[in-house]
Amino acid sequence: MLSRSSSQQSFPASSASSRSSLSSLSTVGQDQLGSELHPYDFICVGFGPSALSIAIALADTAPHALDKVLFLEKQNRFMWHGGMLIPASRMQISFIKDFATQRDPTSPFTFLNFLHSRGRLIDFVNQANFYPLREEYQEYMSWCADHFSKQVVYNTNVLSVTPFAPKKKNDGESGGIRLLRVTSACSEDDVPGNENARTRYARNAIICTGGRPRFPECLKQLRTKYAYNTVRYVNTDQRQGLGTNAVLQSMIAHSSDFIYLIPYLQSRAAKKQSFKIGVLGSGQSAAEIVLHILAAFPDFVNVEMIFSSRALRPADDTPFVNEIFNPSAVDAIYSLPQAIRQRLICEDKDTNYGVVRAQLIEKLYEELYSQKLPGHRKRLTLLSSRTLKEASISDNGSVSLSLSNSISGEHTEAINESSERKEYDYLIAATGYDRTFENESLLSGLKKYMNTSNENYASFVTREYRLKLDERLVTAGVWIQGLCEDTHGLSDSLLSIMAIRGEIIADQIFPHKKGRSE
Numbered sequence: 001m002l003s004r005s006s007s008q009q010s011f012p013a014s015s016a017s018s019r020s021s022l023s024s025l026s027t028v029g030q031d032q033l034g035s036e037l038h039p040y041d042f043i044c045v046g047f048g049p050s051a052l053s054i055a056i057a058l059a060d061t062a063p064h065a066l067d068k069v070l071f072l073e074k075q076n077r078f079m080w081h082g083g084m085l086i087p088a089s090r091m092q093i094s095f096i097k098d099f100a101t102q103r104d105p106t107s108p109f110t111f112l113n114f115l116h117s118r119g120r121l122i123d124f125v126n127q128a129n130f131y132p133l134r135e136e137y138q139e140y141m142s143w144c145a146d147h148f149s150k151q152v153v154y155n156t157n158v159l160s161v162t163p164f165a166p167k168k169k170n171d172g173e174s175g176g177i178r179l180l181r182v183t184s185a186c187s188e189d190d191v192p193g194n195e196n197a198r199t200r201y202a203r204n205a206i207i208c209t210g211g212r213p214r215f216p217e218c219l220k221q222l223r224t225k226y227a228y229n230t231v232r233y234v235n236t237d238q239r240q241g242l243g244t245n246a247v248l249q250s251m252i253a254h255s256s257d258f259i260y261l262i263p264y265l266q267s268r269a270a271k272k273q274s275f276k277i278g279v280l281g282s283g284q285s286a287a288e289i290v291l292h293i294l295a296a297f298p299d300f301v302n303v304e305m306i307f308s309s310r311a312l313r314p315a316d317d318t319p320f321v322n323e324i325f326n327p328s329a330v331d332a333i334y335s336l337p338q339a340i341r342q343r344l345i346c347e348d349k350d351t352n353y354g355v356v357r358a359q360l361i362e363k364l365y366e367e368l369y370s371q372k373l374p375g376h377r378k379r380l381t382l383l384s385s386r387t388l389k390e391a392s393i394s395d396n397g398s399v400s401l402s403l404s405n406s407i408s409g410e411h412t413e414a415i416n417e418s419s420e421r422k423e424y425d426y427l428i429a430a431t432g433y434d435r436t437f438e439n440e441s442l443l444s445g446l447k448k449y450m451n452t453s454n455e456n457y458a459s460f461v462t463r464e465y466r467l468k469l470d471e472r473l474v475t476a477g478v479w480i481q482g483l484c485e486d487t488h489g490l491s492d493s494l495l496s497i498m499a500i501r502g503e504i505i506a507d508q509i510f511p512h513k514k515g516r517s518e
Helices: 016-023 049-061 063-068 111-118 121-126 134-146 217-225 255-269 284-296 319-325 327-334 338-351 358-370 444-449 498-509
Strands: 042-045 069-072 156-164 179-186 198-202 204-207 230-234 245-249 252-254 275-280 301-306 380-383 386-393 399-408 415-424 426-429 477-480
Touching: 042 179, 042 198, 049 063, 049 069, 049 134, 049 498, 063 069, 111 121, 111 134, 156 444, 179 204, 217 252, 217 386, 252 255, 255 275, 255 284, 255 426, 275 284, 275 415, 284 301, 284 358, 301 415, 319 327, 319 338, 327 338, 358 380, 399 426, 477 498
Parallel strands: 042 069, 042 204, 204 477, 252 426, 275 301, 275 426, 301 380
Antiparallel strands: 156 179, 179 198, 230 245, 386 399, 399 415
C-alpha cells in the first residue's frame, strides 16, 4: 500500500478560518474503524476528482466528519488522466471551476490559493490566461489530495459492495440493511475470494469509479485475442511526476496510456526506417496526440488521423452554450421527460464529444499546409469520412484496418461507399470512455433492492445522485458520481461543477454539519 504523505500548506494571512479547518483534519488511525460495530460513515470507491471534491467539501464545512470516512483508490497515488499529461496541453475549463471557488471562494482549496502557496500567483496572473496547463492542474489536484492522506488507502481495488443486515442484540433477528460490506484487495492481487481480501463496513457508500477506456468492438476483440502479447513499461519521468506501471498492448492502446507509451514507441521506431502510427478519433485527445507525435518523434515517423465525420469540428464554448454547465442547469435537465432529456443531451454533445478546440484545428491545418512547401516531408494524413469495419494483425506484425469510405455527393442523396485497407505499426484509439453502469458488477448485490428490474442503475438515481433503493428494507445510502450523464446531463462526468456536486453529497450524508466559520 502506497500513500502520499500529508504536509501542512502555507495560506494567506486573511484565511485564518481556512487554516483552522485544515489543521483539524482527521488523525484517527484507519485500523480503528471499519468493523461491524464501528462502521465508517461512508466508504468511497475511488479517489479521483469526484471523490476529492467530496473530501474538500467536508474539510471546508465539517472537518470533524473526516474522522470516520475512507476512500479506496486502485492507483498507487492521486493521478488524473496521467497518460494524457502531454507537455503544453491546457485545460478546457476555466481555473475558476476548481474544487471550491464556485461553492466557497474563501476556501483554502481554491486554485488561486494553491498558486499562492507555490509562489506562482503573480506569474500566473501575468499570463492573462484562464486555462492552466494540464500538468499544473494535475499538480493542483495532487496538492489538494495530499491533505487527505489519512483518509485514503491507495493501491486498493474494491471487489464488491454488498448489503449487510446486522443481527439485533436481543432477538437475533435482522434489523434491516443499515450497513454496506465493502470487500477489497491489493490492486495487484484482486481475484475475488483470495486470502488477501479485506472487508470493511460503512453506513453509506459513494461510487466514484470513473470511466473505462472504450474501444470499437473489433479492436476490443483483437485486444482480447492477443492479450498475451503485452509490454510492461514503468515510466519514471520525474518532471511530470509519473511512476505508474502500465501494462500496454504491444500493437493497440487507448489514448489514456499515451504518455506511458512514448519511450516504448520511440524504441520501436528507432529499429525501423519508417514507422506509421494510426490515431483513431476526432476529439481533443486525438488532436493533441497527433500534434505531439509530429513534434516529439523523428521525421521518419508518420501519423494518420482516422475519423468518421467529414471534417474536424470545433468545440462550442460560447457563453450561451456554456450555460448548460451551470449548476442550475442540472435541475432543469433532470426534471425533463427522458425522451426530451436525451434529445437535448445529444444536441449539446458538440461542447465535449468528438470536437477539438479551434486553436488545435488551426495547428493541424498549418501542419498539412507546411507539408506542401519545398523541402518538407509528408508526415500527417487526415482520413476523414472513414468508418472502422474490421481489424486484424498482419503477418508482418502490423495492425491492419478495414475502413469504409463514405462520401455524400454534392448534388445527390446517393452515398458512395468504398473500402480500403490501412496498416500501422501502432494504433492509438482516442475513442473515449464508457461511463455507464450497464457493465458494472460492483453493485450487483443491491439490484434486488431497487424499485425496478431495469439494469441501468444511473436511470434510478435521485437529483442528489443517490441510488433509489427500497427504503422499507434499506437505510444504508449509495451515491453515484460520474456515471449519471443520462439523467444529469453532460456536466456529470466533467470538472465544471465538481465543487457543487461534492457539496450536494456531503450535505446528504451529513445534513447537520457545521461550517468553518461556526
